[in-house]
Amino acid sequence: MTTKEAIEKLNELELKNFALGHAMGIMSYDDETVAPKNSRMPRGKTMGVLSEMSYRLTTGDEAVGLLEYLKEHIDELGPEDRRRVELWDKSFRELKAIPVEEYVAYSELTSTAGSVWREAKSRSDYRLFEPYLRRIIDAQRRFAALAAPDTDPYDYMLDKYEEGLDRKRCDAFFAALRSRIVPLLERVKAAGPVDTSFLSVPFPVSAQRELADKLMDIICLDRDSCIIGEVEHPFTTAFSGYDVRITTHYYERDFISSMYSVVHEGGHALYDMHSDRRYAFTGLDGGVSMGVHESQSRFYENIIGRSREFVGLVYPELIRLCPKLAAHSPEDVWRAVNAARPGLIRTEADELTYPLHIMVRYEMEKAMIDGGADTADLPEMWRELYREYLGVEVPDDASGILQDTHWSGGAIGYFPSYALGSAYGAQLLHRMSGDIDVPGAVRSGEIGKINGWLEDKIWKYGCLFRPSELMERAFGEPFDPKYYTDYLERKYTEVYGL
Amino acid sequence: MTTKEAIEKLNELELKNFALGHAMGIMSYDDETVAPKNSRMPRGKTMGVLSEMSYRLTTGDEAVGLLEYLKEHIDELGPEDRRRVELWDKSFRELKAIPVEEYVAYSELTSTAGSVWREAKSRSDYRLFEPYLRRIIDAQRRFAALAAPDTDPYDYMLDKYEEGLDRKRCDAFFAALRSRIVPLLERVKAAGPVDTSFLSVPFPVSAQRELADKLMDIICLDRDSCIIGEVEHPFTTAFSGYDVRITTHYYERDFISSMYSVVHEGGHALYDMHSDRRYAFTGLDGGVSMGVHESQSRFYENIIGRSREFVGLVYPELIRLCPKLAAHSPEDVWRAVNAARPGLIRTEADELTYPLHIMVRYEMEKAMIDGGADTADLPEMWRELYREYLGVEVPDDASGILQDTHWSGGAIGYFPSYALGSAYGAQLLHRMSGDIDVPGAVRSGEIGKINGWLEDKIWKYGCLFRPSELMERAFGEPFDPKYYTDYLERKYTEVYGL
Known part of the structure; x- marks a missing residue:
């Protein structure tokens, strides 16, 4: 075998891997958007079979031989192929550390747990979900022990969503945030509330659908490659840059919820759609980590979407679609969408209190994985942490521990990515502002300029660089959370006239 | 290996086969309903990979060894396992007759041809589609020659959709129909037209959606296992009895089109949903042939759905959703939905002229497969046949040769199933009427009684019996098309007062 032949074999193998992931992804999307209730069992069966095929593809003799060969000839490979080998x-x-039966059983477990979680949440009854969560935690701990016996299990999980992240970095990062956010929040509270009551004006769902289309146009999402679906819990899923799906929900009395879901998910979609096209169907395609992914989505949602300029840009459309809003100025709307108020629900949190929601989950996950916590005690722990971090009383499981989908899918260690991503975003804004007039571009609706900058610095690279290297290249300096806390201080001083 | 172990291996193999078919089916459904335009290329790649996996699963060494073993021990198997081995x-x-590269290339070809056909139809330009049709015909002829060198190629294709059907049976069947339908149609024409103008009353799409839900309830479709989607060309797809999807389209000025699509596709869905549950994930699950499938769908659409009693049952809902219809009596509506009139479009044809549309396609397919016809000449042949059989002039490709999706998916030999299915349905009605009061059951909304009879005689058996055996058991006598022509004569005599 020559190196060239080996790379051709790698291409084939990655294409097969793509195909199985693509098929399973479409089945999950179908499940989330339209599938009938009774499809759960047969889908579990199919997911089990395809997962096993995927497992055998990655760990089978042919793959192992190829991998060994490529590792021996790593010096002959260019940086892209080298990274493909590293990732694989x-x-x-x-994968190899996990016995195949356990891998397949786990994939069926999380497929079922998702449906069970939805039902438990709709009934606000954690007890339905608890046995599944217990099994997921056990499996995750076991997988961590098998795959990385010398690594702290929670560090191993953090690294899955953000290569290189561990609890030491998280602790330092969250401490830095907390020391600035808590006093800032006190000043905001003392300044008295901002009027947000008019945001619950009835906004017909059909008009919200029109608004979503308009927002997708504003941020330049190519509709030939990106559709929008309706679900209860918005998410984005990408099957190569040619086919990305964002989702949202519509509540007549809360148009803001859908509006910012669309912009948030749109940020994910833009990132997924703009990997270098040569990377399609290889391990380099798509976003490199959840931290970088959230840096893009939260950048569009908050830094762009909740800016005075963006609200001004969308305002004419808002009052056209919902004339009652015309009684309020763009400045009123801007202040309202930035009102800071400790609440119960992460996805509805403002930028300032959002990291506190993440810190709660970070503490929960450490307790879950370190093994001190019994799953039966988790709702009480959740309530205590919300009391401590946000000063609010959690009335029930649905608005408490059951609010997020992540754990039902086995995603333990994901949440810190959201806060890290927010901080990445603020540092990107700082750097971007040296090259382009960001507020000016938003004001004139030239979001394409911002997209172009991000494509050039982040998106096109796909998974080529590790997240920390990618971000340092984009920043031109090491990561520093002070850009994020400075940004929050500047913004909230302005919103509340502190 | 014991026989018991061999059957367990067969179960595993069939489950894997189910899983790949399930995944590809969901991807096709996604394509038809929501997927963005640019998803075509990556979906083609994935379909190619999964088809190859499916091919290798069915024809690989392990499968061949198992098949040989089971064939040697066939006498030790019960009738169900014996049939599974026969089908496999x-x-x-x-499959084995076709080289794997050709099989994969063909599956990518038909995946692409579907999109091309949609575009060609929307532009009414056959030339776009012609090269794809030519390649499909060539591939089909080649596959037939490889798989069954001693069989007439078109007979081989007919057998794929209705085991045991061949052109000799088709010729006799169509001749019998034509000899009764043509003079009957002459008498209908002489009787003068029925008023159908009020069927184009504006019927809001949202109200049509409500009507579709109501119709699904009336025919007792379990909504936990069956959803309804929106597409241009309605179809049904089943992924086991737990998950079936029907589809329809809505035109504000043609509520009848959607109404009878829902009932037709609902008939397919009922059949697919009621195989014996023990057959799930095996080769025995689902409908046994397209002829039997169409016998169910066209039974619900026409024999039940276009009966006086069914129109009476739905009438209150129709006038509630579209009050303007109240100016017309249930009898007016019943006559209008049964008006016979030679037209251009098969799916909009009445029961009487419908078989003539099928005969056109039958003649076309024979010409295509026997090899005398150049694909460039097909539109002209289509126009001539429509002139001869239906007496109408075809104005363009969209309402001519491009109207049906079947050939773009490689389904040559499928069309005769529709006419055969209609004839099966009439003979089923005859037999069913000996056991239950069919008009009475429809009048009182007890469609469940009819479903129960069909489940007992047809549905529950899945693929256990060959189609002809299944039908003879249900009929209690051999198939005889006279029940169909008698039914048509009786019905049209009544509708037109002949």
């Missing part, structure tokens, strides 16, 4: 080797080692 | 052996022989 990583996922090979993770 | 049939598909093995068909």
Whole structure:
């Protein structure tokens, strides 16, 4: 075998891997958007079969031989192929450590747990979900112990969503945030509330659908490659840059919820759609980590979407679609969408209190994985942490521990990415502002300029660089959370006239 | 290996086969309903990979060894396992005859041809589609020659959709129909037209959606296992009895089109949903042939759905959703939905002229497969046949040769199933009427009684019996098309007062 032949074999293998992931992804999307209730069992069966095929593809003899060969000839490879081998080797080692039966059983477990969680949430009854969560935690701990016996299990999980992240970095990061956010929030509270009552004006769902289309146009999402679906819990899923789906929900009395879901998910979609096209169907395609992904989505949602200029840009459309809003100025709307108020629900939180919601989940996950916590005690722990971090009383499971989908899918260690992503976004804004007039571009509706900058610095690279290297290249300096806390201080001083 | 172990292996193999078919089916459904335009290329790649996996699963060494073992021990198997082996052996022989590269290339070809056909139809330009049709015909002829060198190629294709059907049976069947339908149609024409103008009353799409839900309830479709989607060309797809999707389209000025699509597709869905649950994930699950499938769908659409009693049952809902219809009596509506009139479009044809549309396609397919016809000449042949059989002039490709999706998916030999299914349905009605009061059951909304009879005689058996055996058991006598022509004569005599 020559190196060239080996790379051709790698291409084939990655294409097969793409195909199985693509098929499973479409089945999940179908499940989330339209599938009938009774499809759960047969889908579980199919997911089990396809997961096993995927497992055998990555860990089978042919793949192992190829991997060994490529590792021996790593010096002959260019940086892109080298990274493909590195990424594949990583996922090979993770998978190979898990016996195939356990891997398949786990994939069926999380497929079922998702449906059970939805039902438990709709009934606000954690007890329905608890046995599934217990099994997911056990499996995750076991997988971590098998795959990385010398690593702290929670560090291993953090690294899955943000290569290189560990609890030491998280602790320092969250401490830095907390020391600035808590006193800032006190000053905001003392300044008295901002009027947000008019945001619950009835806004017909059909008009909200029109608004969503308009927002997708504003941020330049190519509709030939991106559709929008309706679900209870918005998410984005990408099957190569040619086919990305964002989702949202519509509540007549809360148009803001859908509006910012669309912009948030749109940020994910833009990132997924703009990997270098040469990376399609290889391990380099798509976003490199959840931290970088959230840096893009939260950048569009908050830094762009909740800016005075963006609200001004969308305002004429808002009052056209919902004439009652015309009684309020763009400045009123801007202040209202930035009102800071400790609440119960992460996805509805303002930028200032949002990291506190993440810190709650970070503490919960550490307790879950370190093994001190019994799953039966988790709702009480949740309530205590919300009391401590946000000063609010959690009335029920639905608005408490059951609010997020992540754990039902086995995503433990994901949440810190959201806060990290927010901080990345603020540092990107700082750097971007040296190259382009960001407020000016938003004001004139030239979001394409911002997209172009991000495509050039982040998106096009796909998974080529590790997240920390990618971000340092984009920043031109090491990551520093002070850009984020400075940004929050500047913004809230302005919103509340502190 | 014991026979018991061999059956367990067969279960595993059929489950894997189910899983790949399920995944590809969901991807096609996604394509038809929501997928963005640019998803075509990556979906083609994935379909290619999964088809190859499916091919290798059915024809690989392990499968062949198992099949040989089971064939040697066939006498030790019960009738269900024996039929599974027979069905698998049939598909093995068909697949094995085709080289894997050709099989994969063909599956990518039909995946692309579907999109091209949609575009060609929307532009009414056959030339766009012609090269794809030519390649599909060539591939189909080649596959037939490889798989069954001693069989007439078109007979081989007919058998794929209705095991045991061949052109000899078709010729006799169509001749019998034509000899009764043509003079009957002459008498209908002489009787003068029925008023159908009020069927184009504006019927809001949202109200049509409500009507579709109501119709699904009336025919007792379990909504936990069956959803309804929106597409241009309605179809039904089933992924086991737990998950079936029907589809329809809505035109504000043609509520009848959607109404009878829902009932027609609902008939397919009922059949697919009621195989014995023990057959799930095996080769025995689902409908046994397209002829039997169409017998169910056209039974619900026409024999039940276009009966006086069914129109009476739905009438209150129709006038509630579209009050302008109240100016017309249930009898007016019943006559209007049964008006016979030679037209251009098969799916909009009445029961009487419908078989003539099928005969056109039958003649076309024979010409295509026998090899005398150049694909460039097909539109002209289509126009001539419509002139001859229906006496109408075809103005363009969209309402001519491009109207049906079947050939773009490689389904040559499918069309005769529709006419055969209609005839099966009439004979089923005859037999059913000996056991239950069919008009009475429809009048009182007890469609469940009819469903129960069909479940007992047809649905529950899945693929256990060959189609002809299944139908003879249900009929209690051999198939005889006179029940169909008698039914048509009786019905049109009544509608037109002949």
